[in-house]
Amino acid sequence: MVKAAQEMKPEAITERRRGWFLNIYTKLAIAYLFAPVIFMIVFGFNDPQGRFNLSWQGFTLKYYSPSRLFEFEELNQAITHSLTIAFLTALLATILGTLIALALTRFTFKGRSALNLLLFVPMASPEVVLGAALLSLFVTLNFARGFTTVLIAHIMFSISYVVVTVKARTAGFDQNLEDAAGDLGASPWVAFWTVTFPLIWPGIMAAALLAFVLSLDDYVITLFNNGGYITLPLWIAGASRLGVPVQVNVLGTLIFMIGAVYAIVSIIRTRGERVSSIH
Amino acid sequence: MAGEGRRKLTPYLLTLPGVGFLVVFFAIPMATVFSVSFQEGSLSQGFTFTGHWQNYTDTLARYDTQLIRSLMVGLIVTIMTLVISYPMMYWIAFRGGRRKNIYLLLILLPFFTPFLIRTLMWKTIFADEGILLGFLKDVGLVSDSYQVLATMTAVISGMVYNFLPFMALPLYVSLEKMDPRLLDAAADLYSSKRQAFLKVTLPLSYPGLFAGSLLTFIPAVGDPINPELLGGVNTTMIGQVVQREMLTNNAYPRGSAISFMLMAVILIGVFLYARVLGTEEMTG
Numbered sequence A: 001m002v003k004a005a006q007e008m009k010p011e012a013i014t015e016r017r018r019g020w021f022l023n024i025y026t027k028l029a030i031a032y033l034f035a036p037v038i039f040m041i042v043f044g045f046n047d048p049q050g051r052f053n054l055s056w057q058g059f060t061l062k063y064y065s066p067s068r069l070f071e072f073e074e075l076n077q078a079i080t081h082s083l084t085i086a087f088l089t090a091l092l093a094t095i096l097g098t099l100i101a102l103a104l105t106r107f108t109f110k111g112r113s114a115l116n117l118l119l120f121v122p123m124a125s126p127e128v129v130l131g132a133a134l135l136s137l138f139v140t141l142n143f144a145r146g147f148t149t150v151l152i153a154h155i156m157f158s159i160s161y162v163v164v165t166v167k168a169r170t171a172g173f174d175q176n177l178e179d180a181a182g183d184l185g186a187s188p189w190v191a192f193w194t195v196t197f198p199l200i201w202p203g204i205m206a207a208a209l210l211a212f213v214l215s216l217d218d219y220v221i222t223l224f225n226n227g228g229y230i231t232l233p234l235w236i237a238g239a240s241r242l243g244v245p246v247q248v249n250v251l252g253t254l255i256f257m258i259g260a261v262y263a264i265v266s267i268i269r270t271r272g273e274r275v276s277s278i279h
Numbered sequence B: 001m002a003g004e005g006r007r008k009l010t011p012y013l014l015t016l017p018g019v020g021f022l023v024v025f026f027a028i029p030m031a032t033v034f035s036v037s038f039q040e041g042s043l044s045q046g047f048t049f050t051g052h053w054q055n056y057t058d059t060l061a062r063y064d065t066q067l068i069r070s071l072m073v074g075l076i077v078t079i080m081t082l083v084i085s086y087p088m089m090y091w092i093a094f095r096g097g098r099r100k101n102i103y104l105l106l107i108l109l110p111f112f113t114p115f116l117i118r119t120l121m122w123k124t125i126f127a128d129e130g131i132l133l134g135f136l137k138d139v140g141l142v143s144d145s146y147q148v149l150a151t152m153t154a155v156i157s158g159m160v161y162n163f164l165p166f167m168a169l170p171l172y173v174s175l176e177k178m179d180p181r182l183l184d185a186a187a188d189l190y191s192s193k194r195q196a197f198l199k200v201t202l203p204l205s206y207p208g209l210f211a212g213s214l215l216t217f218i219p220a221v222g223d224p225i226n227p228e229l230l231g232g233v234n235t236t237m238i239g240q241v242v243q244r245e246m247l248t249n250n251a252y253p254r255g256s257a258i259s260f261m262l263m264a265v266i267l268i269g270v271f272l273y274a275r276v277l278g279t280e281e282m283t284g
Helices: A002-007 A010-043 A073-106 A112-124 A127-141 A147-171 A175-183 A188-217 A220-225 A232-239 A246-278 B002-036 B054-095 B097-112 B115-125 B131-139 B152-177 B181-188 B193-204 B206-222 B225-230 B238-248 B252-277
Strands: B039-042 B046-049
Touching: A010 A246, A010 B054, A010 B097, A010 B115, A010 B152, A073 A112, A073 A147, A073 A188, A073 A232, A073 B002, A112 A147, A112 B002, A112 B206, A112 B252, A127 A147, A127 A220, A127 B002, A127 B206, A127 B238, A127 B252, A147 A188, A147 A220, A147 B002, A175 A188, A188 A246, A220 A232, A220 B238, A232 A246, A232 B115, A246 B097, A246 B115, B002 B252, B039 B054, B039 B252, B054 B097, B054 B152, B054 B206, B054 B238, B054 B252, B097 B152, B115 B152, B115 B225, B152 B193, B152 B206, B152 B225, B181 B193, B193 B206, B206 B238, B206 B252, B225 B238, B238 B252
Parallel strands: none
Antiparallel strands: B039 B046
16 A cells, blocks of 8 residues: 555646545536525525615515515516417427428538528527617518517527537437338338437427527517517516516526426436436 | 439428528528618618718727727636636546536526526625625725626626536537547556646647637627626626617617627637538537
């Protein structure tokens, strides 16, 4: 043992030290990422006296009661608007994006690189530019802004993300499986729906979820094109101008919890799948 | 053969609806912004096309401070997110072991909170009489007039926080792809740890580093939310200017000119990126 330690190269020692340092560093960084989330959750149970939810005044659960959480009529409306838009965006952007992803992974065709560029540039554009561009189109066409323009904007910025997500799933797909189905007498149409589609379905669901979340979260592009169709982020921004209402903490906590539970469940499920596929 | 012809047509039929949508609601709006930027007039009198570059020269003269500030902030935020996330993602990719996915989940989890709420929480934490400064002032560590909000520090901190995943995830993807045996090979060839990092690990992480930098720099330069919520009168950035010109002043030509300049800067970045990495890398 002693001999081994003496023979240990100085490099190995610094390497071990670096491992220890980075370990602590990573955990501190994760703690920093959670700081505002923990603040949000804790101050959702605060009972502030005035407009400002700045310092701890005492524990209360009252903002979790439906009568207080949904006490603002505009907020309830904004939630309905946001969920409607997010649902329709997820549905439509996923259909459009999945078709493109299938074309990109399963076919070679002219114009691929132009298509890749058309998909990449919206992801690489600042939100203000996307918002301003759509607004100038609608202004030029004299098109009234509202529900339709918000939906159009959300589908537009979600398509590329859907393509990337579905593509990630279909890229690992074994084309031989479909060919095998063909050899066994399945028509291409039947082979697609019975073999390919079930295999890429999880990717499609993940893409739909991503589109839903992106839509729910968007503030800037919606700000340019809402025409009075107030979504949840727009309401939050307006209501928080003079101090953030506790309801915002509670809503944030609930959205965070839904996301966290979903992510944890899906990780446990994929781990379960992996284990069962080994045995 | 008829089947052959159909097979050739299929990819175009599949892409048609989505591409059509993106052409109408992304490519055409971009062209519209460009054309509107050459117009003049007001909402009440209507806008007419002039073909002059006046909106560009006017806005550049008026908002040069904000534009330069935005580019500088974008650069600082990109470097800071890189410096903060590289060691972290390196450790997770090479030392995370079986817990890799759990660490990754922990990094992503905070971002399930809506962007706006996250930023509002930083605003509350950094408030002049908030839990952080209120405490520091009570203890006497900082003077009573000290503030974080309305400063560049607050804006940059907010952005570094909000855009960290855009840097961290591409970095992780390229580090994770790397075969750790390459490092053993480097060691066998008498490379020191430092050399192995500089000559093997770092170059292999360039794709993630480029992608991450682009994905951080672009939204940071154009972001109006962080400067609006965390900044003050002296931290105005270009995203806020576009928003004000387009939405408050209804000065569509000026707003369009700034948007187009911003877009031009970014397209140059994307073009360089495509030259370095190729177009297939762009959509994964």
